[in-house]
Amino acid sequence: MHIVDGALAPEVLIGGGVLAVAGLSLGLRKLPIDKIPATGVLSATFFVASLIHVPVGPSSVHLIMSGLAGLVLGWTAFPALFVGLLLQAVFFGFGGLTVLGVNTVNIAFPAVLAGLLFRGMVSRSSPVTAAVLGGCAGAFSIALTTVFVAISLALSGDAFVPAAKLVFFAHIPIMVVEGLVSAASVYLIAKVKPALLQAADQTSGFEMQATATLRAKQAGEASNG
């Protein structure tokens, strides 16, 4: 999923960088000081997702869970996923510095879009429906990410087009797995802590979110501390 330095055309790199800065500034604007701890901890959670390996056929893949990130974080998924990619690039050498913008857009933008599309529906439906929608959101964001990766490769030269197609088809099993895992995660969250999936306008302030949590607690939700 990561594109490395040196493959893409400068125009694509610059375009990705500009879009990433725009997305970051939008995401940061929606991030009040009070929500930094929650966003930071969730950003760490999604970093840990990339350390969890799930078997697929004879091999294994790591989770990405960008769809769930979009559902839970909304626009702030952009800076949260950017931080994860930055740390991976600098300390593990995954991806690179000049492609950081492109990689961020490729992974975070589908996540935000999945959140915008599915969040309202997920928050209003029963756990089972929410799970189905969550699975769709998970598979959708991975599919869109591979499309974006394919587009960034194809824009960098016609010679990359076959590789771009290969990237898309190679990721179909990953889409399925991400969808299944996201569905189960959303099911559990909808049962245990539905406040996490409340629509954005209801959780815009931290105070509001605390009330939502309180309401959920009064409804007899299990304590998971």
Place this chain on the structure above:
Amino acid sequence: MSHLFGHDQPLSVQARGGHSPSFVGTFDPRVRVVAACVFAIVVVALHQIEFALGALIFAAITMSLTDLPLRVTLKRMAAMDGFIIVMLVMLPFTTPGTPMFSVLGAEASKEGLMHAILVGIRANAVVLMMLSLLSGMTPVTLGHTLYRLKCPPVLVHLMMFTVRYISVLHDEYHRLRMAMKLRGFKARNNAHTYRSFGYLFGMLVVRSLERAERVLEAMKCRGFSGHFPMIDDLAFKRRDGAFAVFFLALIIALVLMDRMYVVAY
């Protein structure tokens, strides 16, 4: 992998008590961050294999001046190469040009092979230089450095929080995983496995958010007003300036030679 974010890592900028840093590690982190970025941007723009190779050698020399374990670094680079190997193998066959050899009826072109080699060298040079210059510093130092380089404070705070909690949540993951193992869970290719991993991750998200609420309350108790004091002793010394000038001169030389080569031939 998460050893980088272990609990024992220093939360202050002065890393490793007692243990003296390597030659590269003694320079101001700000110079190193800027140098790595400039190097990446310039190397990506190189067109000639000879000079890309020069950049790779430059990165390797820098690498030898750090105290990074060689094996770990090579392993990381190999992992990165694994990402691109398919693309590199396909490039010769998809680029039109002078045919060189053919495999199973597909013609490989010379231009395509050269392009693939160039992409591979550039990618390796940038990653090697980045690991050499940056991965020796702690994530906290990186946060302070970005703050001093005028990155948005909110983003830097977010990064510091993320770094702080990666190890905590990774431990939590291992605890949940251990509990699953004790109950006889084995990862296979079936719906049960994916559902279990989904529940595992969902639980991780729920717990992390509850943890975040406790953290925020504790921070408010201690007077958190939205700003972390960034206490560090980053100082731009003369030798940092010398490093910057030397590095910049080498990079400019690389670019000029690369461009002149195009004009001359």
